[in-house]
Amino acid sequence: MKKKLYFSLAILIAFLIVIQLIPSKLPVNSVVQLPENIQVQNASNEVMTILKTSCFDCHSNQTDYRWYSHIVPVSWLIARDVSKGREALNFSEWNTYNKRKLVRKLEDIKEQITKKEMPMRIYTLIHPGTKLNEAQMLLITDWTDQETKKIMGQ
Numbered sequence: 001m002k003k004k005l006y007f008s009l010a011i012l013i014a015f016l017i018v019i020q021l022i023p024s025k026l027p028v029n030s031v032v033q034l035p036e037n038i039q040v041q042n043a044s045n046e047v048m049t050i051l052k053t054s055c056f057d058c059h060s061n062q063t064d065y066r067w068y069s070h071i072v073p074v075s076w077l078i079a080r081d082v083s084k085g086r087e088a089l090n091f092s093e094w095n096t097y098n099k100r101k102l103v104r105k106l107e108d109i110k111e112q113i114t115k116k117e118m119p120m121r122i123y124t125l126i127h128p129g130t131k132l133n134e135a136q137m138l139l140i141t142d143w144t145d146q147e148t149k150k151i152m153g154q
């Protein structure tokens, strides 16, 4: 019985080692390393801090990949979330969005925040301090409201 167990364990370990050879295609970061270099238009320092802490890992070209980000199969999940996240909303490209897109993204952000859909739950579980409290949520939705008004008024 014990022998069988060791054998299964050995197979599992061998399997985990072999799958490390499969590339995980983590999205590449931009060469500009400091998140400080991204300034979202008209976002206050408080808003920027929240975005950097809770959103930039998936919604900017400056993902802070941790050691486990490179281990298969975790890396596959992270690669998927980061590439889908960047595709849906990318603060590194915010300043290139046209007015219509900005208004739509601001609306999406407000919706995701109020519904507590973002940041993703799996992320806040692993990264303490990234879950938004009521005050932080309010800061973000105030910003999206004001920014939308500003853009619409232009």
Ligand code: HEC
Pocket: 050, 051, 054, 055, 056, 057, 058, 059, 080, 081, 082, 084, 085, 088, 089, 105, 108, 109, 110, 112, 113, 118, 119, 120, 123
């Ligand atoms: C762990 C990664 C991760 C984090 C952290 C994260 N997001 Fe996302 N976000 C995603 C992914 C993945 C999608 C795309 C979902 C899809 O395509 O179904 C997404 C989609 C979105 C969208 C678009 C929704 C839509 O309707 O298409 C918005 C807006 C958004 N996120 C806002 C935020 C904000 C604001 C934060 C920070 C407070 C945040 N996200 C944090 C992964 C993340």
